[in-house]
Amino acid sequence: MRIVANYKHYKELNEEVVQAIKNGAAQLTLEDVNGQRFIADCLKGKLKIDIYGTPGNDLGMFMDGPTVTVFGNAQDGVGNTMSSGKIIIHGDGRDIVGHSMRGGKIFVRGDVGYRVGIHMKTYKSNVPIIVAGGRAGDFLGEYMAGGIIIILGMHNTAKKTEILGDWVATGQHGGAIYVRGEVDDSKLGNGAAQFPMTADDEMTVKKVLTEYCRVFGLGLDSVFETDFTKIAPVSHRPYAALYTCE
């Protein structure tokens, strides 16, 4: 089913989407999207939503299941507190992509902004995954409690040379960040450190990137021309000694 967003208020657009799903639509194409917020907010189940234009903030927030593809750039808060499903962005994502995300995948072809993957969590088999083909801004993976972030630094649309911003993984206490290429220790915040890539890490990265490359039609070999660096927490209980518990 096709819905033209144009200058509709987000309330109107999202209500149309909800009604269409209620009436049995499992595939939706939203055209002419002009910054409407909260698209696919809290939607559940095996839906497929294609978006042409630029969706507004909090795309796919609380989402649990659907696959959302954006043929363009997205704004802040993509996949905020998302439970499961997939968000594919053919352009750039902006700040706090995957904030507190606890499952599902977010694949961004280009750059992502500040505080990406902040406070992502793992729960049992739910391991949230974020992959960005370009560079990431400051505070990547801050407070990260679980999940996987991969930054490739390949389709770097902002044309900045550095793949990572500053204060990477400050307060990290779970999960792992994989960066294609070398990372200077000065980039890391408190609580995180570089660790050697194990065979398990290699396998995880390969598995995720095989899917990522398939989605965007990229050659897997060129991705692996450069080695990956792993950033992980020093402790799962970083603040254990901070308090007097007596």
Next chain:
Amino acid sequence: MYSSVPEFRVLIDKQRCRLCKRCIENCSFGALEWRGDKVKAFDDRCVACLRCVSMCPEDAITLRRTPSDVSAHPVWTENARRDVFTQSRTGAILLASTGNELHESIIFDHLLLDACQVTNPAIDPLREPIELRTYIGRKPRSVEFEAIGDSIKLKTELSPALRLDIPIMIAQMSYGAISLEAHEALARAAVMRGTTMGSGEGGLHKNLYPYSDHIIVQVASGRFGVHPAYLEAGAAVEIKIGQGAKPGIGGHLPGTKITDEISEARMIPIGADAISPAPHHDIYSIEDLAQLVNSLKEATRYKKPVLVKIAAVHNVAAISSGICRAGADAIVIDGFRAGTGATPKVIRDNVGIPIELAIAVVDQRLREEGIRRETSLIASGTIRNSGDVAKAIALGADAVKIGTAALIALGCTVCKRCYTGKCAWGIATQDPKLRSRLDPADGAQRVSNLLLAWSIELKEILGAAGINSIESLRGNRDRLRGYGLDHTTLEILGVQHAGS
């Protein structure tokens, strides 16, 4: 070097003690041990939780405060010395539980309620109906009706509201900070009395879903356990920005407390610290707050009110105005004496402002800006009895929330050791053995009794003032007088001094 003087002495009457060892089994703080032929007490470990005292079948145990007198000093009080001593040993932040222990003067205690004499009649609540029903949410400016055939229909679209039978709600306390049994008892009490309780920020255990019509689900900075089913289950959604016992700082539930079931409710791994960041990282402005409010309204398809909770801080009036404009259906303000399971002591005792002043300035500000009806005002942090409830409402609150009072009804003795996770009464603990001491059905009945008792008293207070509905007390500061309060305080409260 001296090691600080124990706060309490546990005295066991040898004449009475029949060596049953029940006290030893019951002391979760390890203060009592069996020594061959007698119970030995380790005073320095005793927190005065009173468990042994109430469990001893022979009434053989007595607690005494500060057995060794320390030389008195008006500045270097025993507590001040104890804290310095502890920190010189540990080099760490002092944790504390329950509410502010400094600032003994409570404004509520200096406010007096009015009653009718001669010129207008009092109402007898035993014979005449007095309405306590309270709606939490945005009220329309006006209502329009339309006639369809013979029937009359409301034309105005109303915002979703919480319908409460009493203006007293149970506060947000997380599963994790308190036990599942305590959580369940509070939820059941809320159902019994037609009010709500709060999930706290730790998600909702599956056993609590049957009561979710009476549960306000919380969304805090850690976003623990927040998923579609959780949001859809709640009677309302509450965004927690801050709490009175720890304004401006986040929270850490230590990994040692993340048991299997807590991990399931919070949706995080067993044993890892549950860290709530100080701010929400998608909220750096009122506009961002509006975005989270709206995303939650979208998520719940505009069927549920969205509340925003903040701590009462210096700028509370301006912030509340912003929150109201951000679309919150209710603002929850937590005063500086509010309780908690764990907070740095220095924050608990020194940050924020009294709830009485906060209610008055927020109500006043929203009225002046003509937006008071756009949002409800809920006050919490030291509501100890129905008098406090009435005074909070007369100052301008729509309803109040109670936390510590509800826990005391469950059996809490205010030993102030919630952060240890060893609560001897099965409340602030995850230890299965300790948890089994609290029966949810019994606990629910006691909390329900408390709420019932306060409701009856509220009706007495209203009746005495000649008011037949709690609506008419709301913001009716003319029915309050201050006693022994200074001019500035009275001015901020908008209350006259007694006698004037």
